[in-house]
Amino acid sequence: MRLVVIGNGMAGARLAAEVRARDKDIQITVFGAETRRTYNRVLLSNVLAGTASPEQVRLPAHAEGVTARLGVTVTAIDRASRTVRTGDGGCEPYDVLVLATGSEPVVPPIPGVTRAIAFRTMDDCDRILGVAATASSAVVIGGGLLGVEAARGLAGRGMPVTLLHPAGHLMERQLDAEAGLVLGEALAGLGVVVRTGVQVTAILDHGVELATGETLASQLVVLACGVRPVVGLAVDAGLEVARGVVVDDQMRTGDPAIYAIGECAQHDGTVYGLVAPAWEQAAVVADLITGADRTARYRGSRLVTRLKARSVELAAMGETHLTEDSAGAVEVVRFTHRARGIYRKLVIRNDRLVGAILLGESPTVGTLTQLYDRGGPLPGDRTGLLFPGLDGATPADSPVRMPDAARVCDCNNVTKGHIRACWEAGARDTAAVVAATRATTGCGSCRDAVEGLIGWLCEQEEVRT
Incomplete structure (x- = not known):
């Protein structure tokens, strides 16, 4: 099988890695308009701030057997002959084509x-x-x-x-x-x-x-x-395009040989602009085209937006704009301390967390993200969700009380259990855990939690010995 991926960003590069991990024989060619090796676009603000160098936000190089055509743009898709034409005059055949063209900045029509x-x-x-x-x-x-x-x-x-x-x-x-x-x-x-x-x-x-x-x-x-999906190739090829390239639950377009993932794809009316959904979509497509799981389907994502700015902690999820209504169907729990830059808001419907804003230091962000993601029932006393430990109990995010199923890295779906298993298998520092699980390689906001878990596991071992 010849797989061609258009786009060498975080979605396209992840797809190539997921496919290679499942099948060593598929011929993979990735076209990237940028001349650079794949990097973590989410962490560019750290480079701008000077807290990270360009080298520090690079993602791992493609696996052996993946051909990366960097600095080469794809100019057209010929669906009849199943080939793509490139800006350097080349022509590349494909059996399966994946569009991972991402998005481009919106440039307003302002003079100058x-x-x-x-x-x-x-x-x-x-x-x-x-x-x-x-x-x-x-x-x-x-x-x-x-x-x-x-x-x-x-x-x-x-x-x-x-x-x-x-x-x-x-x-x-x-x-x-x-x-x-x-x-x-x-x-x-x-x-x-x-x-x-x-x-x-x-x-x-x-x-x-x-x-x-x-x-x-x-x-x-x-x-x-703002940004908008890059869909020109899909439009010219006659594929269905709304805001993004329209795909089904298999991330497949109207052409059975062509898929789309990441910021250029529109699934069930939604274009996702975050990295976690793109990586979930990449895993589904990799399962399907390699045959690893022909039942794999993408059902949408529950989004958690995190601000990656030094000294400003922010997580927002779900229906944050809802207010309490007269019928009592929506409950809002809110705390503000403007002098310290703290704002916490929970939006609850049918005893489920459907939205939250956590600005400033918030020790329960991990717990609340889990409750939102899983839709689990909330405790009757909402106070502990905003202020853990008021009753003298262990804080909600303490490793002691975290179940192994608790997700630590949302971008890569890494749980506490995954990290514990890696640690027990010999990954005793952050670098080793990151290499084994990919935790922290998305938005990076979970690094403190990952390091805290590793430290806690080391402490537990010292206690036992």
Whole structure:
């Protein structure tokens, strides 16, 4: 079988690895438009902040037998002959084709927008840092997840940063108004000036112009105005495309030889913009095309959004915008401590957690993520969900009380039991556990939990001996 993967990002590279792990004989060719080896795009804000180097966010090289065509774009798909044409004049045949083309930045039609730098790739990161080296200030346009990460990253380098957002509060898709306000105040304490409800009308040589006529001076302007799926190849090939490439529960398009995964795919009306669903989809496709599990199906994902910005802890999941109603069908439990940058909100329906916002230090984030993901019943006293240990009991996230089935790494579906098994098999440090399980290689937010578990296991062994 000849498998061709278009896209060498986190979805395409994972698919190649999953297929090779199941079948050593399939011929795999991966085309990547970028010349770089696959890297963790989720952690680019750490590179921007200077807390990680480009080398530190690289993902493992492709397995033996995988041909990676880096810096080579695919220009067309010929479904009749089952070949793809490439920008260097080549032609590659396939038996199975997987589209993992990802997404591209939304560039608003603002006069002078070419003076700004979109924040999406490692090359973008290099360009931003190159300008930042001599700039005295920066403006970031867009207060969604990526914009907040970019602003915090630049501020972490000691640069004055202004974050502009047209909506009434930051990250309005994931957060309610109060959480957005607390997040803005937390960022202000870290050196980011946040301005919401503002429109940029032009980007000038040395700043931006607002709809009010005001001009903000800046030598660096970064765009973080959202992304959209890259679907041009699919459209030209006559595949069904809505917002993304439409696929079924097998991640298959209308052409039985072509699949789509990751940010370019639209499953059951949803395009997922996070890494965990892409990796789940890759596993399903690998099972199907290798025959490892012909019953494998993708049924959608329950999303947990995490902010990857130094000194700002945030997790948001589910239906965060719901409010209590007169019928009592929805219960909301909320705590705010603005002076400390803390906001915690639980949204409960039928005694199940259907949404949560956890901003600032939150010792129960792991427990609440598990309750949301599994839809399990909640304890009658909601207080302990926000403030563990008030009754003198062991904190909810203590390894002692975590069941082995508790998920520690959402991106890679790694449980406490997986980590314990690796440790007992000889993986006695973080590097060894990461190599065995891939934990921490997604958004990276579980690293402290993984290291804590390993430390706890070592302590237990010392006690026994």
